[in-house]
Amino acid sequence: MPKLVVLEEIKEGMELAxxxxxxxGQVLLSADVRLENKHKKILKMWxxxxxxxxxxxxxxxxxxxxxxxxxxxxxxxxxxxxxxxKNQNEEDLYEMALxxxxxxxx
Amino acid sequence: MNLIEKIISGVNNxxxxxxxxxxxxxxxxxxxxxxDHLAHIISSDQxxxxxxxxxxxxxxxGFRGKIDTVSQAILHLGFNEVKNIVFALxxxxxxxxxKIIQKFRPVDFWAHSIGVGIATRIIGTVIGERNxxxxxxxxxxxxxxxLVFYEFAQKDYERVLEIVESKNCSIxxxxxxxxxxxxxxxxxxxxxxxxxxxxIQNTVRYHHTGYVAGSPxxxxxAVHIGDIIARMLELGYPGDNLVxxxxxxxxxxxxIPKGFFYLMRKRLIGDFTQTVRLxxxx
Numbered sequence: 001m002p003k004l005v006v007l008e009e010i011k012e013g014m015e016l017a018x019x020x021x022x023x024x025g026q027v028l029l030s031a032d033v034r035l036e037n038k039h040k041k042i043l044k045m046w047x048x049x050x051x052x053x054x055x056x057x058x059x060x061x062x063x064x065x066x067x068x069x070x071x072x073x074x075x076x077x078x079x080x081x082x083x084x085x086k087n088q089n090e091e092d093l094y095e096m097a098l099x100x101x102x103x104x105x106x
Numbered sequence: 107m108n109l110i111e112k113i114i115s116g117v118n119n120x121x122x123x124x125x126x127x128x129x130x131x132x133x134x135x136x137x138x139x140x141x142d143h144l145a146h147i148i149s150s151d152q153x154x155x156x157x158x159x160x161x162x163x164x165x166x167x168g169f170r171g172k173i174d175t176v177s178q179a180i181l182h183l184g185f186n187e188v189k190n191i192v193f194a195l196x197x198x199x200x201x202x203x204x205k206i207i208q209k210f211r212p213v214d215f216w217a218h219s220i221g222v223g224i225a226t227r228i229i230g231t232v233i234g235e236r237n238x239x240x241x242x243x244x245x246x247x248x249x250x251x252x253l254v255f256y257e258f259a260q261k262d263y264e265r266v267l268e269i270v271e272s273k274n275c276s277i278x279x280x281x282x283x284x285x286x287x288x289x290x291x292x293x294x295x296x297x298x299x300x301x302x303x304x305x306i307q308n309t310v311r312y313h314h315t316g317y318v319a320g321s322p323x324x325x326x327x328a329v330h331i332g333d334i335i336a337r338m339l340e341l342g343y344p345g346d347n348l349v350x351x352x353x354x355x356x357x358x359x360x361x362i363p364k365g366f367f368y369l370m371r372k373r374l375i376g377d378f379t380q381t382v383r384l385x386x387x388x
Contacts (some may be wrong), residue, residue, distance in 0.1 A: 002369055004231065007166045016279070018363050021234040025361045047236065050168055081338070083351035088364050090352060093331075096367040097338035100375075104340075 002052035116258030124219040166377040190243035209267040217342025227333035244309040250295025277345035314355035327356035
């Protein structure tokens with residue numbers, strides 16, 4: 001689960017959860033990079049104010065549900081969502097919504 | 107007077123922007139104004155200043171209880187972001203008075219709007235947008251046109267909500283059926299009246315299409331997806347339960363990393379719960 005951390009609170013050893021990109025989509029630092037003090041200085045120079053770091057916390061572990069339960073959740077979602085995901089971002093959105101229904105209603 | 111004329115007349119007779127916000131905008135236009143003076147203007151309204159400090163210290167902004175004064179808030183978040191929070195809080199206050207439609211309470215409307223604001227700002231952060239100070243505000247006021255109907259044609263808006271329920275259609279379609287225009291058009295009238303920045307006016311007008319009159323726009327695209335996320339996660343209530351399909355071209359504009367939405371869900375819901383509590387508390 002990524003956590004947004006402001007530059008001042010970055011500590012050595014924290015790992016980037018997502019690639020850091022500039023506004024043109026160019027990757028400045030890849031995901032999984034272990035941050036060191038030198039990175040903090042570089043981030044400051046680039047004008048980066050916050051980054052997403054990995055957070056190891058059991059609270060965020062996802063529960064597994066049976067295929068049957070997932071099917072019921074998909075039916076519930078289908079009452080409100082009438083389209084089919086057509087790319088990776090839309091599949092990701094769909095999975096997010098499905099997981100939300102599972103945790104809220106089952 | 108027909109319904110559209112009634113709404114246009116209502117918007118024209120609305121008061122101008124809230125006083126503290128207008129004073130702030132005037133002050134910032136003066137090159138001699140210092141940030142201390144701006145902080146003083148905001149602090150002149152103790153209740154607003156207190157609420158602003160609560161909002162900027164929420165986990166959503168990542169500072170967690172370290173900002174004690176309005177001056178510090180300006181220093182950390184920048185004047186525009188603080189000014190936008192002042193504006194958002196004023197508009198929420200302005201439109202949460204006594205008028206209640208049972209099927210669509212202002213508190214649920216604002217909760218949805220705050221959900222869109224949070225999702226939009228998180229998208230702005232992850233795509234590396236440097237100027238994200240308008241993202242939260244753009245999300246919060248994207249549906250402001252619904253409040254125009256709510257304020258000036260309450261009985262007719264109750265009919266809109268009945269149509270949504272009976273036909274299971276979008277509120278946008280039901281508004282067009284009753285008024286001949288939808289909330290994006292009504293919202294733009296208000297945004298123009300209040301002379302909001304063009305970027306914000308565009309999000310009010312085009313958040314359903316994701317593009318500005320056929321042209322890509324990052325902020326509009328972010329609000330478009332922010333709205334879909336808030337609907338998917340059932341954050342507040344926007345007047346109907348449907349989740350619209352994203353406009354396919356917005357993905358090229360936003361360039362969002364794979365798996366981002368699924369990963370961000372709990373963080374977003376956590377930020378939403380706390381921010382709603384802080385912004386909508388009396």
